[in-house]
Amino acid sequence: MIRRMREVDLFVIGGGSGGVRAARIAAGHGARVALAEADRVGGTCVIRGCVPKKLMVYASRFVQEFDEAEAYGWQIGGDGDPRLHWPTLKLNRDREIARLEGVYEAGLAKAGVELLRDRAVLADPHTVRLQGSGETIRAKHILVATGAAPLMGPAIPGIELADSSDALFEWPRLPLNAAIQGGGYIAVEFACLLQRLGTQVTLVYRGERILRGFDEDLRQRLQAQMAADGIEIVTGASVEAIESVGNARLVTLSNGRTLSADEVLFALGRAPHTAGLGLEAAGVQLNARCAVKVDAYSRSSVPHIHAVGDVTDRINLTPVAVREGHAFADTVFGGRPTAVDHHGVPSAVFSTPELGTVGLNEDEALALHPQLDVYIAEFRPLKATLSGHPHKVFMKLLVDRANDERVLGAHMLGPDAGEMMQLLGVAMKMGARKADLDATLAVHPTAAEEWVTLRTPARRHNT
Secondary structure (H helix, E strand, C coil): CCCCEEEEEEEEECHHHHHEEEHHHHCCCCCCEEEEEECCCCCHHHHHCCCCCCCHHHHCCCCCCHHHHHHHCCCCCCCCCCCCCCHHHHHHHHHHHHHHHHHHHHHHHHHHCEEEECEEEEEECEEEEECCCCCCEEEEEECCCCCCCCCCCCCCCCHCCHHHHHHHHHHCCCCEEEEEEECHHHHHHHHHHHHHHCEEEEEEEECCCCCCCHHHHHHHHHHHHHHHHCCCEEECCCCCEEEEECEEEEEEEEEEEEEEECEEECCCEEEEECCCCCCCCCCCCCCCCECCCCCCCHHHHHHHECCCCCHHHCCCHHHHHHHHHHHHHHHCCCCCCCCCCCCCCEECCCHHHHHHHHHCHHHHHHCCCEEEEEEEEECCCCCCCCCCCCCCCEEEEEECCCCCCEEEEEEEEEECHHHHHHHHHHHHHCCEHHHHHHHCCCCCCCCCCHHHCCCCEEECCCC
8 A cells, every 4th residue: 555645835944943933933824834853942042052152141240240249338248259050050051941942842832833853854855854764744845944053163183172162051060261262253252151150261263353244343342351351362373283181171273372271162153054954956056155045035946945044144143043934934825925134133242241233334334335424432331430340331323424314333342232232223224313313312321321312423434
């Protein structure tokens, strides 16, 4: 007896934020949906990225709270300085991540999405094969939402002794010292949080300034502040070899220097996770970085195969993947063609001090808008006036003088920068002008009021 192949309207490969959102929305539109995930549901962001990292950032910032509390009359009693108990932090963090994973699973079940705990690959343009069970499923539409995987760089001697950013969350103990290779936001965030938790951190970066692509003023100030806080930043160098010496790692740099570290972390970015999925055989075109090439509606070179999130290497942020997944489902199953606007996406780097940005940086703005006004505010926050904490807040607003003073970019270094960028992003999406900010009354006393009280440009370009 010939057994008929099971069919679905949509098969989603990958259970991260983008895939889960697409599956739920498509099911809500009446589609029969199956989703395959061989690992944990929630993807990088929920399981080993944004969420657990932010919880650890919160933990690291208590150090400053303890430092400043005495100036506000608090007496930290007991037997000395506060101490971190790493197992408690890890246990509570992992418990919360497991809870969130359950929320994602429950959301899929409630929407009527079939969750398959298996690795799925394309057998042909319309057929998906589950590698564990061997089952094949026919799909009218296929969505690839497999995300990205950490890059570990070249195959240097001892590379197996280094961890990726994913592995940090599994460390059984906090290292006394750590070497981190990289200068992007993942490397910077982990350097800051580990240093505050008590690890002596050496950040090794082949460039001269961290956070390539961000506004230059923010890059300079954050790098200087990280160094002042005790993070050693070695620029113009990279890790060339790692060897095990007792319980430690001996790290050799390209500049000839050697250093000892309990842990070596590589945070060199992430690569689209497309290998071994059968995409090329199905006719799906990939770009030079092996990302799925898609159009404005997330459609690949094969019209019924789509891709969203980091696997497309557009803007690799979780909210972007979620929006792309939702837009895909509305387009294909909801009868509402929707293209995601990838311009003016707010973002944050959860370093300490925190960095937030939306819109163009100064170099980008000046290249497109030669009559550019640059407004800057730099000040000690009110909270530091009693404690004497040295961190300053830096704010920068870019305005197109020739186009009705439209706001082109906003950049900040300081507490709650990410929160402020979310709201400034709304204003900029609505076409905010400098006059709109000027007409808005301030909330006093706050750091945010500086955005609406900037009056005199620090720089006026006229190229």
